[in-house]
Amino acid sequence: MQLAEPQPDQEMAILHGAFLLASRLVQPRALSELRKGEWALVGPPITDALKEIGARCPSPPQGSLWKKEAVAVVWAKVLLPAPPAALLDQEWREDAFFSVGRMIPDVNHTVLFELVKALGEPRHFVQLLLALPHAVRRNELQRLVQYVASETSPSDIRFLLDVWWEMMRHEEGQEDRTVSTFSALVHQHGGESSPDDGLQPPKRFKGDPGSLSGSPAATSLLMVLVEGLKETYRSIAQPRMKCCALANLVELLSAFSELAAEGSPLPVTEYLEKVSSVVSLWSSDAESQYHHRALDEQVKEAERSVSFSSLAKLSREELFVGLDFLCSLLHAWGEELQGILSSLEDPCYESYRLLDALTAFRKNLVCFSENRGLSKDEMHKAIELAQTIEDFLKEISTSQKSKDSDTSLVSSVAMTIIEQKLHRHVEMCSVFASEEAWVFSKGWVDCLVKNKELFQKPELVLKLLQTLVNFAKSCRDGEAREMQMQVTKAIVECYSELSLPDKNQVISGVLVVVEGFQEDLNVTFNQITKSVSDEGLTRAVASVARLTLLYPEATVKQVCSLAVVNLGSHQFLAQILCSLPALSFLETHDDPGRPRSLVVRCLKEAVWEKLSAAREKEQFLEFLAFLMQPSLAAPLVSPAEVTKAFVLPYLKSDCAQTELSLQILSKVLGIPSYPEEDWIKSCHPFPLLLSLCKLLDGYTKYWHQPRDQPFPSLETKDLVLSTLGQLCEAVRPEAAPSPELWVQSLAWLHRKVASLDWTVGLRLKKFFGDHFKNEVPATLFEICKLPEDEWTSRSLPAYGPGSGLLAWMECCCVSTALRETMLTLLVVNVDNPEEVNLFSKGFLVALVQVLPWCSHSEWKRLVHVVTNLLERQVLHVPYTLEYVQYMPLLNLRPFARSLQLSVLFLRGFQLLCSSSCSSWLPAEAWLHVVQLYCGSLTDLLSSIKSPAGSPSQPPEARSPAEEVSFVCIQMFCHLLHVAAMLPPDSGCGELLVVVALEILSQYEAFSSADKSPSSVLRRANERHFLESITDNVGDQELRGTLLQKLGKLGA
DSSP: OOOOOOOHHHHHHHHHHHHHHHHHHTTTSOGGGOOGGGHHHHHHHHHHHHHHHHHHOOSTTHHHHHHHHHHHHHHHHHHSOSOOOHHHHHHHHHSTTGGGGGGSOOOOHHHHHHHHHHHTOHHHHHHHHTTSOHHHHHHHHHHHHHHHHSSOOHHHHHHHHHHHHHHHHOOTTOOOHHHHHHHHHHHHHOOOOOTTSSSOOOOOOOSSTTOOTTOGGGGOHHHHHHHHHHHHGGGOOSHHHHHHHHHHHHHHHHHSSTTSOOSSOOOHHHHHHHHHHHHHHHHHOTTSTTTTSOHHHHHHHHHHHHOOOOSOOOOHHHHHHHHHHHHHHHHHHHHHHHHHHHHOSSOOHHHHHHHHHHHHHHHHHHHHHHHSOOOHHHHHHHHHHHHHHHHHHHTSOHHHHOOOOOHHHHHHHHHHHHHTTOTTHHHHHHHHHHOTTTTTSHHHHHHHHHTGGGGOSHHHHHHHHHHHHHHHHHOOSHHHHHHHHHHHHHHHHHHHTSOHHHHHHHHHHOOSOOOOOHHHHHHHHHHHHHOOSSTTHHHHHHHHHHHHHHOHHHHHHHHHHHHHHSTTOHHHHHHHHHTOGGGGOBOOOSOTTSOSBHHHHHHHHHTGGGOOSHHHHHHHHHHHHHHHSOSSSOOSSOHHHHHHHHTGGGOSTTOTTHHHHHHHHHHHHTOOSOSSTTGGGGGOHHHHHHHHHHHHHHHTTGGGSOTTSOOOOGGGHHHHHHHHHHHHHHSOGGGSSOHHHHHHHHHHHHHHHTTSOHHHHHHTHHHHTTSSOEEEEGGGGGTBOOOTTTEEEEOOTTSOTTOHHHHHHHHHHHOHHHHHHHHHHBOOOTTOHHHHHHHHHHHHHHHHHHGGGOOHHHHHHHHHHHHHHHHTTOSOOOOOOTTOSSOOOSOOGGGHHHHHHHHHHHHHHHHHTSGGGTTTSOHHHHHHHHHHHHHHHHHHHHHHHHHHOOTTSOGGGSOOHHHHHHHHHHHHHHHHHHHHHSOTTSOOHHHHHHHHHHHHHHHHHHHHHOOSTTHHHHHHHHHHHHHHHHTTOSOHHHHHHHHHHHHHHTO
């Protein structure tokens, strides 16, 4: 049956009875006069009482607390024996603990010291000693030394050495209520021991060489202990006690003097090995006081034994007194201890401690003798002692100097330090996370799960991840998989508590992928796509960061895929990735064709070849652009990486991704002020320029390309042109390593371009600068005054006699600047009617020849050329009245250019659709030609509003609406004429319908604004005229739509 734990009052009552019985045994004298030799007579009642209390209080901490209280009560009685004054008496009674002191008779130091010895708790004695005032503290320690030096017994030696050891291991700030109350009482009321306690007042020790008698240094508590050993060392007979005494002295001189090693403490692995060795020795040594202690208690004590917190430093004088004494002890005991230690099969703790301390001390002593400013005598003493220690250690086998600990014990010790949060437990977490010999035992997993808050640091999460991955590679059984999932969950929870920068630090260190998280991946992304909002960004970043930790590649690929297929989510998902800048790390591999950027590689593998719909391509472009230039974060991918991955391999005319690659390159080149301004240097800029030039060359043969061979559409030609311009701006001479290399590169590009169509070289005119002349067909010189210092002729068989105007028109298409140059240099004698007529006819032929190969921007430049020439009256375009019922009495001068342009377009189609050109254009070309024509008509409609003004404006602010109505009718008739001439399978009906309806809508707006008396009659006649023209349209769908629109006009 288990006894109930007694209360402190019960314990003190038992102790009170023992003291009363002891006081009777010593009568007629008092216990306060007890001498050391009399303890054998009066001690048994007290020791018996201690045993009884110990039996009643088996469990800590209660079993230890009453011992400290007992020592404190007795010591207070020794220091404050006299009855206190009234106020003091009141305070004594009111104190809940020290009121017990009145229950026991007056005692002296003999009773105190023997009580502490009987309790076997030197730590309590030291804690209470160091809580005393400084002067009292020294006096009490000297009394202990004097007491031990008189009639010395083995238990006295043990007591002195234990007190010494506890003083070195004492930690400040560990005082409990008992110590604090004891200290406050003694500090408040003072403490002088009884003069009749059987001890002489403290005195200086004499008789030994090196005594500090008369020296101020004798005030050091530590030197009081050294003097005590000097007084008692001849009484030490047991080898264990000799080892302990030497170890105490060596550790005191090592840790509490200027020999102490400065700088960082022991590496944590060495520290762990040392603690484990101590625990192992205690566990295997039945004589050790810690032999039967639990592991956590052993570890706590071992930690105190391998790291000291210095009370004070010895002076230089005290140090050398100690060194001399150590040298004399080694000479006195050395031979005996060498023989005993060499014969031991297994080291005991005392021998291990001595040899470990001597080994470290000798190293410090050698450094001390070499590096400090010592006198010759001091240096001689230090060197002599170092040699003595070396000779002593040399004769002892290596096995006695160290204790190899079992791996399981080391891991248990480490886990105990972590779980109990003992000294250096934070550093121990690092060892715990990376020591693969311990991992995935049940204890290891339990320790991690229970203490995961200690592992919420990026470096520890990384180490745990690496350990997890290495384990996953080697173990495949079911039990291991279950533990792996437990550990994974704990790691993820640790990671989730990190700040975003710390999460990025972890992600940047993740080099391998942990498999098996696809389900978690899917669930998380389903949640993200359902709540795309700014409010959810922080939560989404945390979720994706957690997944990226576990499965970086799959997570990034999932984000990339969702950014393309989920409408409108691309920017939100890009923000998530950009919040994890660690994803910008570059992989290391030897494959030059494989992207080094993780994000770029995931984009390429997960998305690139799966893009089909225009919307997907558009979202991909915007997603990529955001990754290169986020609004608030650092870029996640670089323009160089993007260009190498998505542009360089695909800028070929026969590649399906060419158009998208061009769009990407344009986006990349459009990013302003990128941190690496010269990134283009790493992307082979001159071959890249040549690739764009080859694409432009391909457009000169566009309608003759094999239809089964992929080639970018003519709509893409403008993108090629603008991208080429961007690239020429980005590739600058100063980016080249040297001017010579720049010139060589230009020469290489010029030589390559020379084999392409001659217009390609003109597009690089600004890029080449003054290095090369502009090479053009020789016939161009026939119609232009070209300066020979800038221009040179080139023999081109395709440009025979009469082709000068064609070459001139192609030059006009190249750029706005060159167009203006060509208009300036054109030579036409307007005073010669025949020359103007020939020029005008030749112009129409050249225009028809160039039209099908024009991009939208090039055609706009040519329309501008036509307008310019019409305004200068260089180009003659007569306007016939074939779609006029009667002579219009209108002011059409403001609309003359518009009417001439519309007629010119009609004449061009008449030539293009004539029998002589019937086989010139393939069927696919008609749609492009009509697109350009319809675009020009739309622009023309916009332009005629300008001279006419808006119908909503007041009449005095605009021209009469009748003129605009007339122009719209003419354009409508010209458009229907063109529609009638087009091949029936051209597929242009829809384009023509849209423009025709737009013309009719504008006609309706302006004719309705005419409020003249004859306007109603005129509108009726015009509608009848338009319906009769429309009735002749062959395309049934076009005819039906337009008649329906005309019918509404008359409603």
